[in-house]
Amino acid sequence: MRDTFRNLIIGAATVGMLASAALPAAAQATISRGPRTADGKPNLNGIWQVLTEANWDLQGHAAAAGPMIPLGAIGAMPPGQGVVEGEEIPYKPEALATKKANFANRLKLDPEVKCYLPGVPRATYMPFPFQIVQTPQFILISYEYANAARTIYMKDPGPAPVDSWMGQSVGHWEGDTLVVDVTGFNDQSWFDRAGDYHTDALHVVERYTLHGADTLMYEATIEDKNVFTKPWKISMPVYRRLEKNVQLMEFKCVEFVEELMYGQYRKKPANP
Amino acid sequence: MKLRCVVVGVLTAVMAASTAAQKTWTPPRTADGQPDLEGVWSNATITPLERPADLAAKAFFAPSEVAAYEKRVVENANVDRRRSDITADVGLAYNEAWWDRGTHVVKTLRTSLIVDPADGKIPALTAEGERRAAAVAEQRRLHPADGPEDRGLTERCILWPTAGPPMMPSAYNNNYQIFQGPGYVAIMVEMIHDVRIIPLDGRPHLPPNVRQWLGDSRGHWEGNTLVVETTNFTNKTRFRGSSEDLHLTERFTRTDPDTILYEYTVNDPATWTKPWTAQVTMTKSDSRVYEYACHEGNYGMVGMLEGARAEEKNSAKAGAK
Amino acid sequence: MAKRFWIVTLIGAICLAAPPPKPANYVPPRTADGQPDIQGVWNNATLTPLERPAAMGSKAFLTPAEAAAFEKAAVDSNNRDRRGADAASDVAGAYNQAWFDRGSKVVPTLRTSLIVDPDDGRIPYSADGQKRMAAAAEYARTHALDSVEDLALADRCLLWATAGPPMLPGPYNSNYQIFQAPGYVAIAIEMIHDVRIIPLDRRPHLPGSVRQWLGDSRGHWEGNTLVVETTNFTDKSHFRGATANMRLTERFTRTDANTLTYDFTVDDPATFSKPWTASIPMTKAPGPIYEYACHEGNYAVPGILGGARKQEAAAK
Numbered sequence: 001m002r003d004t005f006r007n008l009i010i011g012a013a014t015v016g017m018l019a020s021a022a023l024p025a026a027a028q029a030t031i032s033r034g035p036r037t038a039d040g041k042p043n044l045n046g047i048w049q050v051l052t053e054a055n056w057d058l059q060g061h062a063a064a065a066g067p068m069i070p071l072g073a074i075g076a077m078p079p080g081q082g083v084v085e086g087e088e089i090p091y092k093p094e095a096l097a098t099k100k101a102n103f104a105n106r107l108k109l110d111p112e113v114k115c116y117l118p119g120v121p122r123a124t125y126m127p128f129p130f131q132i133v134q135t136p137q138f139i140l141i142s143y144e145y146a147n148a149a150r151t152i153y154m155k156d157p158g159p160a161p162v163d164s165w166m167g168q169s170v171g172h173w174e175g176d177t178l179v180v181d182v183t184g185f186n187d188q189s190w191f192d193r194a195g196d197y198h199t200d201a202l203h204v205v206e207r208y209t210l211h212g213a214d215t216l217m218y219e220a221t222i223e224d225k226n227v228f229t230k231p232w233k234i235s236m237p238v239y240r241r242l243e244k245n246v247q248l249m250e251f252k253c254v255e256f257v258e259e260l261m262y263g264q265y266r267k268k269p270a271n272p
Numbered sequence: 273m274k275l276r277c278v279v280v281g282v283l284t285a286v287m288a289a290s291t292a293a294q295k296t297w298t299p300p301r302t303a304d305g306q307p308d309l310e311g312v313w314s315n316a317t318i319t320p321l322e323r324p325a326d327l328a329a330k331a332f333f334a335p336s337e338v339a340a341y342e343k344r345v346v347e348n349a350n351v352d353r354r355r356s357d358i359t360a361d362v363g364l365a366y367n368e369a370w371w372d373r374g375t376h377v378v379k380t381l382r383t384s385l386i387v388d389p390a391d392g393k394i395p396a397l398t399a400e401g402e403r404r405a406a407a408v409a410e411q412r413r414l415h416p417a418d419g420p421e422d423r424g425l426t427e428r429c430i431l432w433p434t435a436g437p438p439m440m441p442s443a444y445n446n447n448y449q450i451f452q453g454p455g456y457v458a459i460m461v462e463m464i465h466d467v468r469i470i471p472l473d474g475r476p477h478l479p480p481n482v483r484q485w486l487g488d489s490r491g492h493w494e495g496n497t498l499v500v501e502t503t504n505f506t507n508k509t510r511f512r513g514s515s516e517d518l519h520l521t522e523r524f525t526r527t528d529p530d531t532i533l534y535e536y537t538v539n540d541p542a543t544w545t546k547p548w549t550a551q552v553t554m555t556k557s558d559s560r561v562y563e564y565a566c567h568e569g570n571y572g573m574v575g576m577l578e579g580a581r582a583e584e585k586n587s588a589k590a591g592a593k
Numbered sequence: 594m595a596k597r598f599w600i601v602t603l604i605g606a607i608c609l610a611a612p613p614p615k616p617a618n619y620v621p622p623r624t625a626d627g628q629p630d631i632q633g634v635w636n637n638a639t640l641t642p643l644e645r646p647a648a649m650g651s652k653a654f655l656t657p658a659e660a661a662a663f664e665k666a667a668v669d670s671n672n673r674d675r676r677g678a679d680a681a682s683d684v685a686g687a688y689n690q691a692w693f694d695r696g697s698k699v700v701p702t703l704r705t706s707l708i709v710d711p712d713d714g715r716i717p718y719s720a721d722g723q724k725r726m727a728a729a730a731e732y733a734r735t736h737a738l739d740s741v742e743d744l745a746l747a748d749r750c751l752l753w754a755t756a757g758p759p760m761l762p763g764p765y766n767s768n769y770q771i772f773q774a775p776g777y778v779a780i781a782i783e784m785i786h787d788v789r790i791i792p793l794d795r796r797p798h799l800p801g802s803v804r805q806w807l808g809d810s811r812g813h814w815e816g817n818t819l820v821v822e823t824t825n826f827t828d829k830s831h832f833r834g835a836t837a838n839m840r841l842t843e844r845f846t847r848t849d850a851n852t853l854t855y856d857f858t859v860d861d862p863a864t865f866s867k868p869w870t871a872s873i874p875m876t877k878a879p880g881p882i883y884e885y886a887c888h889e890g891n892y893a894v895p896g897i898l899g900g901a902r903k904q905e906a907a908a909k
Contacts, residue, residue, distance in 0.1 A: 037774075038625030045774050060479040062506075079482070087479050116889050117786075131790055133772045133779040135624075135632065140772045140779055142788035149781055149788045151770065157881065164884040188889065245796040250805040254751055254888045262741040265898035267905070 035213065039136045042176045042210045047241040047248065049129040050218075053080030055112075055122065057194035058234060060087060067107050077193075083125075083234045089196060095227040102195025110193055114261060115253035117148050117165035119189025120182050120204050121220040121234065129241050131248050139171060139178070144248045152180055160184025163200055178208040191222075199226040214240040299496055299526040304454040306472075307496045309526055312561060313554040315439065315534065316374030316446040318345045321550060323384035323392030331392065333381045346375050372444040378553045379531060385550040387535075394512065394548055401543035405513050417580035420573055425509075427573060429566035431485050432463040436511060437502055437520055438536040441552065448554070449561045457491055457498060464566045470500055478504050483516060485509055498524040515542040530556040621817055621847040626775040628793075629817045631847050634880035637760065637855065637873050638696030638767040640667045645706035645714030653714065655703045664699055671695050694765040700874055707871040709856075716833060722864035726834045738901035741894055748894065750887035752806050752830060753784040758823055758841055759832070759857035762873070769875065770882045771853075778812055778819060785887045791821055799825050804837060806830055819845040835861040851877040 037043045053061075060082030066075030091099060102109055112118065118126055128144040139152040152171040160168035160183055168184040182204040190197050207219040216238040223231035299307040323330075333341060352368040355361040378385065384392030397405060415422050425431040433440040439448065439461065447462040459468040470491040478488045488504035500522040507516040519539040527533050532554040539547040621629040640663070645652075655663060674690040677683035700707070706714030718726065736743050746752040747763075755763045760782065768783040780789040791812040799809045809825035821843040828837040839861040848854045853875040860868040 045777075060482050062482045062484060079484075081482075082479065111889075114888075117884075117886055131779075133774045133777055133790065135772050135774060138770075138772060140770075140781060140788070142779065142781075142790055147785075147787050149786045151781065151882065161881075162883070165886050165889060166884060247792065247799075248790060249799070249803070250807065252751065252806055254749065258741045258749065262894055262898060265895060265902055266740040267738075267902065 035210070037134060037136075041134070041136075041173060042178070043134065044132045044139070044178065044208060044210065044216065045134050047129050047131045047246050048216060048238045049127075049241055050125045050236055050238050052083055052125055052236045053078050054083045054125040054234070054236060055127060055192055056080060058082065058084050058192050058196055059089060059194070060084075061194075083236045085233045085235060090229045090232055092227065092229055099195045099197060102190070102197055104195075106193060106195055109190075109195075111189055112193065113257070115146055115257045117189065118143070118145060119165055119185065119191075120150070120167055120169070121206060121222070122189060122191055123148050123150075123166070124206075124218060124220070124238070125236065128251060129246075129248055142248060144251050146251060146253055152178075165189055167202075167204070176209060178206075180206040180208070182206065197227070198222075198224045201226050211237070214242065216240075297528050302452045304452075306452050306457070306493065307498070307526060308452070309450045309457065309498065309524055309532060310452055311450060312557040312559060313448045313450065313532060314374075314446050314557045314559075315434075315441045315448070315552045315554045316372055317376060317378050317385075317441050317552060318342060318349075318374050319378045319382065319385055321385045321440070322394060323386070327383045328391070330383050331390070333377060333383060335381065338377055338381060342376060349373060370444060372446065374441065374446070378551070379555075380533075380551060380553060382551070385552055386548060387551050388549040389546070395544045395546045397513070398541070398543060398545055401513060401515075404515070404543070408510070408513070417576055420577065423573065423576065427576070429464060429570050429573075431466075431509065432461075433511075434463045435461040435466040435468075435486060437468070437486060437489070437500075438511065438522060438538070438550070439534070439552075445562075445564060447557065447559070447561050457500075460561060462561045463564045465564055480504070483507070487518075487520065496525055500524070511538070513543055514538065514540045517542050619847070619849045624773045626773075628773050628778070628814065629819070629847060630773065631778070631819065631845055631853055632771050632773055634878045634882060635769045635771065635853050635875040636767055636878040637755075637762045637769070637875045638694055639698065639700055639707075639762055639873065640664055640696055641699045641704065641707055643707045643761065643871060644716060645708070649705045649714075651713070652705055653712065655699065655705060657703065660699050660703050664697060668697055692765060694767070696762065696767075700872075702872075704872075707873050708869060709872050710870040711867070717866045717869055718834070719862070719864060719866040722834055722866075725864070729831075729834070738898060741898060744894065744897065746830065747784075748897070750785060750891050752787075753782075755784045756782045756787045756789075756807060757832060758789070758807060758810070758821075759843060759859070759871070760855070766883075766885060768878060768880070768882050770880065778821075781882060783882050784885045786885055801825070804828070808839075808841065817846055821845070832859070834864050835859065836863045838863060848874075853877075 035043055037045070056077050057080060061077070061080055063079040064077045066077055068075045107113060117123075123130070123141075123143050123145065126143065126145040130141055130143040133140040133142070137154050139154065140149065141152065142149045148166060150166045150169050152169040154171050156170045157168075163184055163186040165186060165188060167182040169180050169182045171178055171180045173179070185198070185200055185202040185204075187198065187200040187202075202222070202224045204223075205221045207217075209217045211217045217235070218238050219233060219235040221231050221233045222228070299309075302308050302310070349371075350368055351364050351366065351371065354367075355364060382392075386392045386394065389395055412422065417423065420428055426433075433442045434446055434448075439459075442463070445462045449460045451458040451460070455472050457470045457472065459470070460466075461468065466486060468486060468489055470489045472491050472493070474492065475490065477490060478484075482488070483504055483506040485506055485508070487502040487509070489500050489502040491498055491500040493499070502520040502522070503518075505511075505514070505516050505518050509516075509518075511518065511520075517540060520536060521539070522534065522536045525533045525535075533551060534554050535549060535551045537547055537549045538544070621631070624630050624632070671693065672690050673686060673688060673693060676689075677686050704714070708714045708716065711717050733743070738744070741749060747754070753763055754761045755767050755769075760769070760780075763784065766783045770781045772779040772781070776793050778791045778793065780791070781787075782789065787807060789807060789810055791810045793812050793814070795813065796811065798811060799805075803809070804825055804827040806827055806829070808823040810821050810823040812819055812821040814820070821841075823841040823843070826832075826835075826837045826839050832839060839859060842858045842860070844854075844856040846854045846856075854872065855875050856870060856872045858868050858870040859865065
């Protein structure tokens with residue numbers, strides 16, 4: 001009796017030990033902030049956010065009143081020194097007229113108003129954080145704004161099978177710089193709130209380079225033969241969010257624009 | 273006799289020595305080696321920008337004339353002497369407690385702040401400058417209070433002449449605090465809690481399409497003088513009628529422990545036929561800079577606009593009768 | 594005698610506490626930082642319903658022959674290329690079969706429901722839960738199209754059942770791509786390009802005052818099983834009638850090279866008389882995940898609501 005009891009307990013204990021031994025120590029989840037990933041690449045993992053006013057207007061601009069008087073200073077445009085190299089976006093003359101018309105009508109036309117997907121590179125400099133999850137074959141970028149997301153293929157899958165808002169991203173390393181080639185855009189997104197736009201001929205090449213542990217230097221070269229006379233480039237630093245336990249939260253803005261977009265379809269009250 | 277001569281002689285020698293000391297006084301240095309301009313300063317003065325007509329030929333006061341002049345000017349300015357006519361009296365608004373125009377002429381004893389041209393007056397306007405000034409005056413005459421944009425920048429709580437730039441003494445609160453850090457001079461202006469942060473690293477100005485109420489300033493040291501170049505003004509700032517192409521050069525030199533000589537040159541060929549230069553002496557203050565929450569307490573604007581609307585209604589009623 | 598009883602009870606307790614038995618002895622490869630590798634594109638479409646159909650009575654499992662017949666019948670009846678008898682019902686059928694991707698197989702275990710507990714394969718509603726569901730159904734019946742808030746979350750392009758969580762298969766696009774990096778598992782869900790980024794570092798949940806459509810998830814590894822606890826739901830998603838206080842536990846185990854076994858347990862005492870558990874196999878898929886720009890192409894909402902308004906006007 002005693003032996004049986006002892007054997008049963010030893011057996012149970014062994015089962016318990018084996019179960020816990022199968023748990024790899026490394027998988028106890030240290031979020032690595034080391035400069036290199038396990039496969040030797042610069043470690044871009046983390047939560048990042050820009051501090052520029054590029055989303056208001058890529059070009060340098062003074063502060064200005066906003067389009068909604070009731071919002072007062074809350075809706076006003078902050079000033080920005082601009083992120084465009086050479087300061088001016090090289091529009092074709094007829095395209096510049098379109099940009100100006102876009103701006104004049106921006107409350108109706110800016111896709112951001114309706115919580116539409118932001119496209120690339122605008123997703124990078126929306127005033128919301130994004131998270132990079134880096135694996136050898138794919139780099140996932142998850143954007144807090146409208147839970148936009150894109151997968152960067154580190155192995156070229158061929159031409160984009162269909163046009164999309166966020167395009168198709170193909171990445172490779174040039175030394176310590178992640179170079180991302182984005183094609184397959186539709187013509188729906190804008191570059192900022194100032195009416196800067198593109199067609200489906202858009203082609204964007206981004207470069208992400210770590211600059212110290214907590215800063216990324218970001219560049220994007222933009223070309224669209226239908227709109228611009230030549231390619232042009234924007235650049236800005238992107239900063240790591242360092243708060244303890246920082247995480248992306250939800251900005252599911254579709255709900256916030258339903259009244260704007262569908263309010264006119266509400267059943268009319270029986271007795272107005 | 274001999275004693276008096278000796279005393280006079282000694283006094284003269286002492287004065288000469290102190291004057292010589294003023295000319296060669298070396299300011300202390302900040303930790304990063306800039307001549308030290310830090311502290312709280314006031315540029316209140318009774319010296320007007322332009323030389324008064326009755327002093328036309330006189331560039332400087334004699335020391336013996338100063339006291340009498342100051343007494344006379346201060347007495348005339350005193351608004352505690354109310355007007356006998358009630359409307360005129362109410363129109364004076366504040367009484368003397370509120371004002372702080374200063375009680376002294378500038379330490380240089382000049383009869384005007386303007387030092388160039390030699391006649392102490394702003395040079396003639398160009399044709400375009402005159403056209404612009406006339407248009408502005410006409411607009412004011414026809415539309416004194418249609419909306420807030422018709423009122424002055426001080427009444428709108430947007431910009432005071434004490435901030436400028438150039439930084440001009442005004443009705444009260446002529447106070448500034450200067451801070452220096454490596455590569456920067458920062459001037460906090462009491463009205464309206466504007467802070468001019470002036471980089472010293474030779475970087476370019478903002479792009480030309482970016483315009484700012486206080487322009488865009490870049491500084492560098494020439495010996496013990498801080499030279500500040502300011503461009504990129506808006507077309508709404510209008511310093512004495514200037515255009516947005518105003519190029520302003522300011523020079524700050526600490527001439528003794530209690531004095532900064534502040535000189536500025538206005539260069540705006542679109543408005544004036546030649547550049548002009550003025551000097552103000554800034555005096556060390558042992559007070560502090562207070563918070564001037566202008567907009568937060570701006571009952572004046574509401575009163576003025578409502579009053580204008582009431583007047584219109586009254587005259588409409590009167591006309592309808 | 595007493596001693597043996599307690600030994601048996603002890604062993605029994607240890608066994609019940611262990612995770613459900615896994616088929617075979619598959620050992621998944623590891624990611625660079627030592628996590629069991631569950632990365633890749635996965636699809637969870639299946640013909641097995643969440644709850645056991647009433648017609649199945651007390652039948653927990655199908656025989657292989659029954660399964661084959663069930664699959665044939667289901668695929669047949671699901672086939673939207675068989676249009677309605679008249680024009681009106683045909684138009685109401687909306688999409689034809691090209692659009693659907695409900696799957697063609699039942700689960701390999703041949704269970705008659707995805708629910709594995711309780712034994713009857715049905716969601717165990719409490720009396721309160723049933724009352725609330727009935728009230729919601731009544732409201733929906735009488736306010737079907739008053740405004741956009743009356744439409745289904747999927748129609749509003751806010752949230753699909755494929756995202757949940759828990760992540761249930763949908764009529765199409767039941768696709769997921771999983772990424773792992775040190776300290777994180779990220780699940781990118783095709784509809785609606787939601788990404789669940791699950792930290793593994795044992796940090797606390799968001800404050801109780803913060804509520805999110807997909808809740809707030811925290812994960813950790815138990816052996817080869819990723820355990821994800823999710824709380825902080827809103828009172829707007831109502832998974833199968835649940836309240837905002839629902840607590841969800843999901844378990845992901847790669848049981849062979851091409852299968853990720855996905856179990857979830859739903860706990861909400863305000864709605865269910867006891868926690869209930871379901872199991873869905875996720876199968877390796879070739880990918881890629883496409884962009885599901887739902888809201889950007891949502892012509893349906895103005896159409897549905899505009900149509901309802903027109904009908905009312907015509908009725909007057």
